[in-house]
Amino acid sequence: MFMQVLIIEDEPVTARNLQHMLQDIDTAITVATILPGVAASVSWLQQHPHDCDLIFMDIRLADGLSFEIFEQTPIAQPVIFVTAYNDYALQAFKRNGIDYVLKPYDAEEIGRALQKYRQLTGAGAAKNALPQDQLLQLLKGLQEQPAYRQSFLVHFREKLLPVKAGDIAWFYTTNEVVQACTLEHKLYTIDLTLEQLQQQLDPQLFFRANRQFIVQRKAIQEVDFFFNSRLLVKTLPPTHDKMLISKARVPAFKAWMNA
Known part of the structure:
Protein backbone atom coordinates (compact mmCIF):
# COMPACT_ATOMS: atom_id res chain seq x y z
CA MET A 1 0.00 0.00 0.00
CA GLU A 144 5.04 20.03 32.82
CA GLN A 145 7.16 17.09 33.91
CA PRO A 146 10.45 18.29 35.48
CA ALA A 147 12.43 16.23 32.98
CA TYR A 148 15.31 18.57 32.17
CA ARG A 149 18.71 17.91 33.65
CA GLN A 150 19.78 20.49 36.22
CA SER A 151 23.37 19.44 36.91
CA PHE A 152 26.19 17.05 36.04
CA LEU A 153 28.56 15.17 38.32
CA VAL A 154 31.92 15.34 36.55
CA HIS A 155 35.34 13.84 37.16
CA PHE A 156 38.04 16.42 37.84
CA ARG A 157 41.48 15.16 38.81
CA GLU A 158 40.67 12.80 41.70
CA LYS A 159 37.36 14.40 42.63
CA LEU A 160 33.73 14.44 41.59
CA LEU A 161 32.38 17.96 41.08
CA PRO A 162 28.78 19.09 40.61
CA VAL A 163 28.38 21.43 37.63
CA LYS A 164 25.08 23.20 37.02
CA ALA A 165 23.64 22.84 33.53
CA GLY A 166 23.04 26.59 33.45
CA ASP A 167 26.76 27.21 33.96
CA ILE A 168 27.73 25.34 30.79
CA ALA A 169 28.34 27.49 27.70
CA TRP A 170 28.60 24.70 25.14
CA PHE A 171 29.12 20.98 24.65
CA TYR A 172 31.54 19.71 22.01
CA THR A 173 32.26 16.21 20.72
CA THR A 174 35.29 14.89 18.90
CA ASN A 175 36.59 11.32 18.58
CA GLU A 176 33.47 10.14 20.47
CA VAL A 177 34.43 12.18 23.55
CA VAL A 178 32.09 14.93 24.77
CA GLN A 179 33.42 17.95 26.63
CA ALA A 180 31.50 20.66 28.44
CA CYS A 181 32.91 24.17 28.58
CA THR A 182 31.56 26.35 31.38
CA LEU A 183 30.94 30.07 31.18
CA GLU A 184 34.13 30.44 33.26
CA HIS A 185 36.06 28.56 30.54
CA LYS A 186 36.56 25.33 32.48
CA LEU A 187 36.53 22.09 30.49
CA TYR A 188 35.07 18.84 31.78
CA THR A 189 34.51 15.46 30.14
CA ILE A 190 30.87 14.36 30.08
CA ASP A 191 29.99 10.67 29.95
CA LEU A 192 27.04 11.18 27.58
CA THR A 193 26.60 11.59 23.83
CA LEU A 194 25.29 14.79 22.27
CA GLU A 195 22.13 12.88 21.31
CA GLN A 196 21.54 11.96 24.96
CA LEU A 197 22.29 15.50 26.09
CA GLN A 198 19.87 16.92 23.53
CA GLN A 199 17.07 14.89 25.10
CA GLN A 200 17.99 15.90 28.66
CA LEU A 201 18.70 19.63 28.30
CA ASP A 202 16.07 22.37 28.35
CA PRO A 203 15.45 23.25 24.67
CA GLN A 204 14.61 26.82 25.67
CA LEU A 205 18.21 27.24 26.88
CA PHE A 206 20.23 24.88 24.66
CA PHE A 207 20.32 24.43 20.88
CA ARG A 208 21.89 21.60 18.85
CA ALA A 209 23.97 23.66 16.45
CA ASN A 210 25.38 20.76 14.43
CA ARG A 211 26.87 17.29 14.85
CA GLN A 212 29.63 18.63 17.10
CA PHE A 213 28.05 21.37 19.22
CA ILE A 214 25.21 22.11 21.61
CA VAL A 215 25.24 25.77 22.66
CA GLN A 216 23.58 27.66 25.47
CA ARG A 217 21.73 30.85 24.63
CA LYS A 218 23.58 33.16 27.03
CA ALA A 219 27.00 32.04 25.72
CA ILE A 220 26.23 33.42 22.24
CA GLN A 221 27.90 36.78 21.64
CA GLU A 222 27.15 37.33 17.95
CA VAL A 223 26.16 35.49 14.78
CA ASP A 224 27.80 36.16 11.42
CA PHE A 225 26.70 35.21 7.92
CA PHE A 226 28.90 32.47 6.48
CA PHE A 227 29.53 30.83 3.13
CA ASN A 228 26.69 28.85 1.47
CA SER A 229 23.88 30.49 3.50
CA ARG A 230 25.21 29.14 6.79
CA LEU A 231 25.62 31.04 10.06
CA LEU A 232 28.77 31.31 12.18
CA VAL A 233 28.03 31.41 15.91
CA LYS A 234 30.60 33.16 18.11
CA THR A 235 30.53 32.39 21.81
CA LEU A 236 32.16 33.42 25.03
CA PRO A 237 34.17 31.42 25.91
CA PRO A 238 35.18 30.91 22.26
CA THR A 239 35.28 27.49 20.64
CA HIS A 240 38.38 26.01 19.02
CA ASP A 241 36.46 24.85 15.94
CA LYS A 242 33.93 26.97 14.06
CA MET A 243 30.37 26.56 15.29
CA LEU A 244 28.35 26.60 12.06
CA ILE A 245 24.59 26.42 11.58
CA SER A 246 23.70 24.66 8.32
CA LYS A 247 21.37 26.26 5.79
CA ALA A 248 18.66 23.73 6.65
CA ARG A 249 18.80 24.54 10.38
CA VAL A 250 18.99 28.33 10.06
CA PRO A 251 15.17 28.84 10.32
CA ALA A 252 15.00 26.72 13.49
CA PHE A 253 17.98 28.56 14.98
CA LYS A 254 16.46 31.97 14.25
CA ALA A 255 13.14 30.90 15.76
CA TRP A 256 14.96 29.64 18.87
CA MET A 257 16.95 32.86 19.22
CA ASN A 258 13.78 34.96 18.81
CA ALA A 259 11.82 32.97 21.41
Whole structure:
Protein backbone atom coordinates (compact mmCIF):
# COMPACT_ATOMS: atom_id res chain seq x y z
CA MET A 1 0.00 0.00 0.00
CA PHE A 2 1.45 3.34 -1.06
CA MET A 3 2.08 5.58 1.95
CA GLN A 4 3.25 9.19 2.28
CA VAL A 5 5.08 9.85 5.55
CA LEU A 6 5.97 13.22 7.08
CA ILE A 7 9.01 13.30 9.41
CA ILE A 8 9.29 16.10 11.99
CA GLU A 9 12.76 15.80 13.50
CA ASP A 10 15.37 18.49 14.20
CA GLU A 11 18.41 16.19 14.04
CA PRO A 12 19.32 15.66 10.35
CA VAL A 13 21.19 12.39 10.89
CA THR A 14 18.34 10.91 12.93
CA ALA A 15 15.80 12.02 10.32
CA ARG A 16 17.78 10.50 7.45
CA ASN A 17 18.25 7.25 9.36
CA LEU A 18 14.52 7.07 9.97
CA GLN A 19 13.81 7.76 6.30
CA HIS A 20 16.15 4.97 5.16
CA MET A 21 14.74 2.58 7.76
CA LEU A 22 11.15 3.23 6.65
CA GLN A 23 11.99 2.66 2.99
CA ASP A 24 13.96 -0.50 3.80
CA ILE A 25 10.95 -1.87 5.70
CA ASP A 26 8.47 -1.02 2.94
CA THR A 27 9.43 0.20 -0.54
CA ALA A 28 5.90 1.59 -0.94
CA ILE A 29 6.69 4.26 1.67
CA THR A 30 7.62 7.72 0.40
CA VAL A 31 8.80 10.51 2.69
CA ALA A 32 6.89 13.65 1.73
CA THR A 33 9.39 15.92 3.48
CA ILE A 34 11.50 16.30 6.62
CA LEU A 35 10.75 19.31 8.82
CA PRO A 36 13.16 20.55 11.50
CA GLY A 37 10.90 22.32 13.99
CA VAL A 38 7.61 23.76 15.16
CA ALA A 39 7.49 26.79 12.85
CA ALA A 40 8.38 24.85 9.71
CA SER A 41 5.87 22.11 10.58
CA VAL A 42 3.00 24.51 11.16
CA SER A 43 3.69 26.27 7.86
CA TRP A 44 3.91 23.01 5.87
CA LEU A 45 0.83 21.44 7.44
CA GLN A 46 -1.23 24.55 6.79
CA GLN A 47 -0.23 24.50 3.12
CA HIS A 48 -0.39 20.70 2.69
CA PRO A 49 -3.04 19.43 5.12
CA HIS A 50 -3.73 16.25 3.11
CA ASP A 51 -0.32 15.53 1.58
CA CYS A 52 0.72 12.81 4.01
CA ASP A 53 -0.86 9.70 5.53
CA LEU A 54 1.22 9.34 8.68
CA ILE A 55 3.48 11.60 10.77
CA PHE A 56 6.61 10.64 12.70
CA MET A 57 7.10 13.48 15.20
CA ASP A 58 9.86 14.12 17.71
CA ILE A 59 8.55 15.57 20.99
CA ARG A 60 11.40 17.95 21.71
CA LEU A 61 12.31 20.14 18.75
CA ALA A 62 14.92 22.87 18.38
CA ASP A 63 12.37 25.70 18.56
CA GLY A 64 9.97 24.20 21.09
CA LEU A 65 7.89 21.15 21.96
CA SER A 66 5.69 19.39 19.46
CA PHE A 67 2.48 20.18 21.36
CA GLU A 68 2.82 23.73 20.00
CA ILE A 69 2.16 22.40 16.50
CA PHE A 70 -1.25 21.10 17.59
CA GLU A 71 -2.08 24.49 19.11
CA GLN A 72 -1.48 26.29 15.82
CA THR A 73 -2.92 23.96 13.18
CA PRO A 74 -5.29 20.96 13.02
CA ILE A 75 -3.72 17.57 12.33
CA ALA A 76 -5.96 14.86 10.93
CA GLN A 77 -3.30 12.18 10.38
CA PRO A 78 -2.22 9.56 12.94
CA VAL A 79 1.00 10.52 14.74
CA ILE A 80 3.80 8.24 15.87
CA PHE A 81 5.93 10.06 18.43
CA VAL A 82 9.70 9.71 18.62
CA THR A 83 10.48 10.20 22.28
CA ALA A 84 12.82 9.60 25.18
CA TYR A 85 10.21 10.23 27.88
CA ASN A 86 9.74 7.89 30.81
CA ASP A 87 7.58 4.76 30.90
CA TYR A 88 4.64 6.56 32.49
CA ALA A 89 4.39 8.99 29.59
CA LEU A 90 4.87 6.21 27.06
CA GLN A 91 2.05 4.22 28.60
CA ALA A 92 -0.16 7.30 28.43
CA PHE A 93 0.42 7.48 24.68
CA LYS A 94 -0.23 3.76 24.33
CA ARG A 95 -3.51 3.75 26.28
CA ASN A 96 -4.82 6.60 24.16
CA GLY A 97 -4.09 4.92 20.84
CA ILE A 98 -1.05 7.10 19.98
CA ASP A 99 2.03 5.02 19.28
CA TYR A 100 5.63 5.91 20.06
CA VAL A 101 9.16 4.94 19.11
CA LEU A 102 11.72 5.19 21.88
CA LYS A 103 15.11 6.63 20.92
CA PRO A 104 17.44 5.14 19.87
CA TYR A 105 15.03 3.16 17.73
CA ASP A 106 15.56 0.11 15.53
CA ALA A 107 13.86 -1.54 12.58
CA GLU A 108 11.76 -3.79 14.82
CA GLU A 109 10.31 -0.83 16.69
CA ILE A 110 9.59 1.05 13.47
CA GLY A 111 7.95 -2.02 11.98
CA ARG A 112 5.75 -2.44 15.05
CA ALA A 113 4.62 1.18 14.84
CA LEU A 114 3.84 0.85 11.13
CA GLN A 115 1.80 -2.28 11.80
CA LYS A 116 -0.25 -0.40 14.37
CA TYR A 117 -0.86 2.34 11.81
CA ARG A 118 -2.08 -0.22 9.28
CA GLN A 119 -4.45 -1.69 11.85
CA LEU A 120 -5.86 1.75 12.60
CA THR A 121 -6.35 2.63 8.96
CA GLY A 122 -7.91 -0.74 8.31
CA ALA A 123 -10.51 -0.06 10.97
CA GLY A 124 -10.85 3.60 10.10
CA ALA A 125 -8.19 5.90 11.47
CA ALA A 126 -10.56 8.81 11.86
CA LYS A 127 -12.63 6.81 14.37
CA ASN A 128 -9.66 5.50 16.33
CA ALA A 129 -7.37 8.54 16.41
CA LEU A 130 -7.15 10.45 19.66
CA PRO A 131 -9.19 13.70 19.53
CA GLN A 132 -6.86 16.67 19.13
CA ASP A 133 -8.01 18.43 22.30
CA GLN A 134 -7.22 15.31 24.36
CA LEU A 135 -3.84 14.92 22.64
CA LEU A 136 -3.03 18.55 23.36
CA GLN A 137 -3.80 18.09 27.05
CA LEU A 138 -1.64 14.96 27.15
CA LEU A 139 1.31 16.74 25.56
CA LYS A 140 0.94 19.73 27.87
CA GLY A 141 1.03 17.34 30.79
CA LEU A 142 4.29 15.89 29.47
CA GLN A 143 5.72 19.39 29.15
CA GLU A 144 5.04 20.03 32.82
CA GLN A 145 7.16 17.09 33.91
CA PRO A 146 10.45 18.29 35.48
CA ALA A 147 12.43 16.23 32.98
CA TYR A 148 15.31 18.57 32.17
CA ARG A 149 18.71 17.91 33.65
CA GLN A 150 19.78 20.49 36.22
CA SER A 151 23.37 19.44 36.91
CA PHE A 152 26.19 17.05 36.04
CA LEU A 153 28.56 15.17 38.32
CA VAL A 154 31.92 15.34 36.55
CA HIS A 155 35.34 13.84 37.16
CA PHE A 156 38.04 16.42 37.84
CA ARG A 157 41.48 15.16 38.81
CA GLU A 158 40.67 12.80 41.70
CA LYS A 159 37.36 14.40 42.63
CA LEU A 160 33.73 14.44 41.59
CA LEU A 161 32.38 17.96 41.08
CA PRO A 162 28.78 19.09 40.61
CA VAL A 163 28.38 21.43 37.63
CA LYS A 164 25.08 23.20 37.02
CA ALA A 165 23.64 22.84 33.53
CA GLY A 166 23.04 26.59 33.45
CA ASP A 167 26.76 27.21 33.96
CA ILE A 168 27.73 25.34 30.79
CA ALA A 169 28.34 27.49 27.70
CA TRP A 170 28.60 24.70 25.14
CA PHE A 171 29.12 20.98 24.65
CA TYR A 172 31.54 19.71 22.01
CA THR A 173 32.26 16.21 20.72
CA THR A 174 35.29 14.89 18.90
CA ASN A 175 36.59 11.32 18.58
CA GLU A 176 33.47 10.14 20.47
CA VAL A 177 34.43 12.18 23.55
CA VAL A 178 32.09 14.93 24.77
CA GLN A 179 33.42 17.95 26.63
CA ALA A 180 31.50 20.66 28.44
CA CYS A 181 32.91 24.17 28.58
CA THR A 182 31.56 26.35 31.38
CA LEU A 183 30.94 30.07 31.18
CA GLU A 184 34.13 30.44 33.26
CA HIS A 185 36.06 28.56 30.54
CA LYS A 186 36.56 25.33 32.48
CA LEU A 187 36.53 22.09 30.49
CA TYR A 188 35.07 18.84 31.78
CA THR A 189 34.51 15.46 30.14
CA ILE A 190 30.87 14.36 30.08
CA ASP A 191 29.99 10.67 29.95
CA LEU A 192 27.04 11.18 27.58
CA THR A 193 26.60 11.59 23.83
CA LEU A 194 25.29 14.79 22.27
CA GLU A 195 22.13 12.88 21.31
CA GLN A 196 21.54 11.96 24.96
CA LEU A 197 22.29 15.50 26.09
CA GLN A 198 19.87 16.92 23.53
CA GLN A 199 17.07 14.89 25.10
CA GLN A 200 17.99 15.90 28.66
CA LEU A 201 18.70 19.63 28.30
CA ASP A 202 16.07 22.37 28.35
CA PRO A 203 15.45 23.25 24.67
CA GLN A 204 14.61 26.82 25.67
CA LEU A 205 18.21 27.24 26.88
CA PHE A 206 20.23 24.88 24.66
CA PHE A 207 20.32 24.43 20.88
CA ARG A 208 21.89 21.60 18.85
CA ALA A 209 23.97 23.66 16.45
CA ASN A 210 25.38 20.76 14.43
CA ARG A 211 26.87 17.29 14.85
CA GLN A 212 29.63 18.63 17.10
CA PHE A 213 28.05 21.37 19.22
CA ILE A 214 25.21 22.11 21.61
CA VAL A 215 25.24 25.77 22.66
CA GLN A 216 23.58 27.66 25.47
CA ARG A 217 21.73 30.85 24.63
CA LYS A 218 23.58 33.16 27.03
CA ALA A 219 27.00 32.04 25.72
CA ILE A 220 26.23 33.42 22.24
CA GLN A 221 27.90 36.78 21.64
CA GLU A 222 27.15 37.33 17.95
CA VAL A 223 26.16 35.49 14.78
CA ASP A 224 27.80 36.16 11.42
CA PHE A 225 26.70 35.21 7.92
CA PHE A 226 28.90 32.47 6.48
CA PHE A 227 29.53 30.83 3.13
CA ASN A 228 26.69 28.85 1.47
CA SER A 229 23.88 30.49 3.50
CA ARG A 230 25.21 29.14 6.79
CA LEU A 231 25.62 31.04 10.06
CA LEU A 232 28.77 31.31 12.18
CA VAL A 233 28.03 31.41 15.91
CA LYS A 234 30.60 33.16 18.11
CA THR A 235 30.53 32.39 21.81
CA LEU A 236 32.16 33.42 25.03
CA PRO A 237 34.17 31.42 25.91
CA PRO A 238 35.18 30.91 22.26
CA THR A 239 35.28 27.49 20.64
CA HIS A 240 38.38 26.01 19.02
CA ASP A 241 36.46 24.85 15.94
CA LYS A 242 33.93 26.97 14.06
CA MET A 243 30.37 26.56 15.29
CA LEU A 244 28.35 26.60 12.06
CA ILE A 245 24.59 26.42 11.58
CA SER A 246 23.70 24.66 8.32
CA LYS A 247 21.37 26.26 5.79
CA ALA A 248 18.66 23.73 6.65
CA ARG A 249 18.80 24.54 10.38
CA VAL A 250 18.99 28.33 10.06
CA PRO A 251 15.17 28.84 10.32
CA ALA A 252 15.00 26.72 13.49
CA PHE A 253 17.98 28.56 14.98
CA LYS A 254 16.46 31.97 14.25
CA ALA A 255 13.14 30.90 15.76
CA TRP A 256 14.96 29.64 18.87
CA MET A 257 16.95 32.86 19.22
CA ASN A 258 13.78 34.96 18.81
CA ALA A 259 11.82 32.97 21.41
